[in-house]
Structures are given as structure tokens and as C-alpha cells.
Amino acid sequence: MDILNNFLSTTGFATMTAENVIMIAIGCIFISLxxxxxxxxxxxxxxxxxxxVGNIISLEGMPVxxxxxxxxxxxxxxxxxxxxxPPLIFLGIGAMTDFSTMLSxxxxxxxxxxxxxxxxxxxxxxxxLGFTPQQAASIGxxxxxxxxxxIFLSSQLAPELLGAIAIAAYSYMALVPxxxxxxxxxxxxxxxxxxxxxxxRQVSHREKIIFPIVAFLICAVxxxxxxxxxxxLFFGNxxxxxxxxxxxxxxxxxxxxxxVTILLGFTVGASTRAQxxxxxESLLIFGLGALAFSISTACGVLFAxxxxxxxxxxxxxxxxAAGVSAxxxxxxVVQHVGQKEDPHNFLLMHAMAPNVAGVIGSAVAAGVxxxxxxxx
Amino acid sequence: xxxxxxxxxxxGQGFEISIAGIIIVFTALISxxxxxxxxxxxxxxxxxxLPEMSHNGHGHQQKTVKKKDDQGTIAAxxxxxxxGQSGK
Numbered sequence: 001m002d003i004l005n006n007f008l009s010t011t012g013f014a015t016m017t018a019e020n021v022i023m024i025a026i027g028c029i030f031i032s033l034x035x036x037x038x039x040x041x042x043x044x045x046x047x048x049x050x051x052x053v054g055n056i057i058s059l060e061g062m063p064v065x066x067x068x069x070x071x072x073x074x075x076x077x078x079x080x081x082x083x084x085x086p087p088l089i090f091l092g093i094g095a096m097t098d099f100s101t102m103l104s105x106x107x108x109x110x111x112x113x114x115x116x117x118x119x120x121x122x123x124x125x126x127x128x129l130g131f132t133p134q135q136a137a138s139i140g141x142x143x144x145x146x147x148x149x150x151i152f153l154s155s156q157l158a159p160e161l162l163g164a165i166a167i168a169a170y171s172y173m174a175l176v177p178x179x180x181x182x183x184x185x186x187x188x189x190x191x192x193x194x195x196x197x198x199x200x201r202q203v204s205h206r207e208k209i210i211f212p213i214v215a216f217l218i219c220a221v222x223x224x225x226x227x228x229x230x231x232x233l234f235f236g237n238x239x240x241x242x243x244x245x246x247x248x249x250x251x252x253x254x255x256x257x258x259x260v261t262i263l264l265g266f267t268v269g270a271s272t273r274a275q276x277x278x279x280x281e282s283l284l285i286f287g288l289g290a291l292a293f294s295i296s297t298a299c300g301v302l303f304a305x306x307x308x309x310x311x312x313x314x315x316x317x318x319x320x321a322a323g324v325s326a327x328x329x330x331x332x333v334v335q336h337v338g339q340k341e342d343p344h345n346f347l348l349m350h351a352m353a354p355n356v357a358g359v360i361g362s363a364v365a366a367g368v369x370x371x372x373x374x375x376x
Numbered sequence: 377x378x379x380x381x382x383x384x385x386x387x388g389q390g391f392e393i394s395i396a397g398i399i400i401v402f403t404a405l406i407s408x409x410x411x412x413x414x415x416x417x418x419x420x421x422x423x424x425x426l427p428e429m430s431h432n433g434h435g436h437q438q439k440t441v442k443k444k445d446d447q448g449t450i451a452a453x454x455x456x457x458x459x460g461q462s463g464k
Contacts, residue, residue, distance in 0.1 A: 109406075110406065113405040127390040128380055129380055130384055136388065137393075204419065206419055214415075357408075360405065360408070364404045
């Protein structure tokens, strides 16, 4: 009987708290959103299941969770902790990104820069709320709507907030179709939403090959801190565009990115143990993350309107919302909102330009913040 | 974490970091934008000195095809001449 009683005291029923149950419920909500609503299923499903796994509390001395040294999950989580996974994801993103629309209309790149303002304005907000400058920088980067960048920066500057920041970043990426449209409609007139874009020019193969090399050099020279992310992004793109490393590009954009996404999503989810995660800080991070994302969207749209003051050939200000780097979801949202006004207006292709520029912009912003705090 | 205060922003150099950050991000992306704008022009100039080569040996393949076509034409002309000379 004693053995049975002892065993019962070691089960999850005995060790679980109400907070753990809440986190398991949140994990189930993530899985439901992924399956029923199809919101970022590749991320939300592993994170959701990881949430459930991470909130089954094991016995002391039994290395099971991501925080227990020597456990299998702890070894995998090292890829998150040491910032190994995000650059590998960037490699895959580079190998699947076609920069043609950006190369054909370079002025749209500026929208990718404008949409990063949310990062820096949220940093100010986070400082006001009492976070340390390093924590504030890591929270601000959520506004870049780039999960791997957010994980990379917080693993370097504020590892104690990694779980909350990663969950917030990926949640808002999944909620792009809900958060962005009201802001886009609020800041634009019907006439502006009806603007049609000129067809992009044909980009030569040589331009596509030269671009990743020179763009990397520009970013790396201006912000050496961005080398890790930007370097992998453009390296992946060169693999794709060179035409001679198709096998490597294929691996990077399929097998590699899939494996890393599974490991990253699952372990980030498993790191949300209620005892560490359900804190006042996490709620503030979620609030600030939403603010950062909204400001970034608004800044992109407003900057497009500002550019129209000087441009003869007007750009559709909805494209500004794609400056946040949630690829390709925010570009799809632009297409969707634009087609609601005019079903024959195809903005998706044009929206990909600020969208991929946003990826570069958020990685540069992360590099700036990392350099600043490392140099301090 | 301490209470909300404007002083935290000042102490953490919030405004300085933000302004510098936005300027640097714009500088990087404007530089890329300018480079992309001038790239086709540079490549056009470069084309005069160093014409774009066909990729993956397509050029060689085209030459081979052309050579085969030439041989075919020559064979057809030779056949026609032969027919003409033999009075058929």
C-alpha cells in the first residue's frame, strides 16, 4: 500500500497546481487555433503541445523539463538558449524568399524600415513600466513581428523573459489577420485603398545573385551585430539564386527549417512552466507586444501616406502594413483588405517587397540593440 | 521590476537608443534601396565590358545545336547540288 501511495504522490495529479492547469488550457487553445482557424499552424501546434508538456510537473531530481540540467528537452532547449535555432530559420527563410518584387521597386523598402518604429517606441514604453533596458529592448523587438529575431535577441539580452517573449511574438504573428485590418482601415481612406500599383519590372538573374552579397555587406558594415541573422538570410538566398546549389537550397528551405521549427516551437512551448511564466511581467509583455505590433503596422501605413506626398506615382498605403516582417501573412492581409475594396486589385506581389524588407529591417534593429548593450 | 516612472526612460537612455536605432535602420535600408536602384544601371554599363554569360552551360548547348543545324544545312545544300549535277 505504501508503494502505491508513494507512487500516487509522484504522479502529475499530486504535483500539478491550478496555474499549470491554466497553462495546459492555453496550450489547448493554441492547438485549437492552429487546427480550427489555421492560424500559423506550423508554430502554434508545436508551441501549444510544448505548453502542455512543460506544465506536467515531475519529481525533484528527475531530469525531465527544459530547465532540468541533463534532460533531453534541456539539450534541445540549448538551441533556443544559445540562439542557435533563429539563424538556422533565417537560412531557410532566405532560401525560400524571392526578392524580385523588392528589386523591381526599391522605394517600397522604406516601408520595411518605417514599420520597425514600433520596436523602438515600445522600448520606451517598456522602460517606463520599469523593465531593465535589456529587457525593454527584447520586448520591443516583438514589434518586428519576427519570432526568430525576438527569440535571438531575448536569448542574448534577457534570457529570463525568453518564454514570455517567444510566446507573445508567435501569438501576434498568428493574429496578424485580426490585429492589422482595423488599423489599416482606420488610417486610410477608401480612395487610398483603391490605388493600383504598376506592374513590377523583370529582374535579371545577375541582379538576384549580386543582391544578397552586396546587401549583406551593407548591413554587416553598418550594423555588425546583424551578421548572424542577416548573414544566414542572405546566404540562404544566395544558395537559391546562384542556381548551382539547388540541393542545399532545397534542404535549407524544407528539411532544415522544418526540423528547426519543430524543435524550437516545442521547446519554447515547454519552457512556459506556469511557476515561471504566469507572472505580472508576462501579462505586461503581452500588452506591450500588442502595442508594439500595432504601432509598427500604423507606422508602416502612415509612412506610405507620407511618401505619397512626394511621389508622382502613388503607392497604395495598405502596403505599409506589410512592413512588419510576418512573412507572408501580413502581405496576405494587405491583399485581402485591398481586394475588399476592389476585387481586381492584386497587391500581394507588391506587398512582398516591404514584407521581405521588414525581415531585413527587424534583423538590423535587433543587431543595433544587441550591439548597443554588448558595447555598454 | 520597480514602479512606473518617466525617470526609467531617462536613466535607460530610451529616447537616445530609439532615435539612434530608427536612424540606423533607415540608413541600412536606404543604402540597400539606393544600391538596388543603381544596380540595373551599373549592370548595363558592365554589359558593354563583360556581357552576361548564359547560365549552366546553356551557351555551350546553344553553340552545339547551332553547329548541328549548320551541318544539316550544309548536308541539304550538298544533296541539292549533287542532285542538280547528276541531272535528276
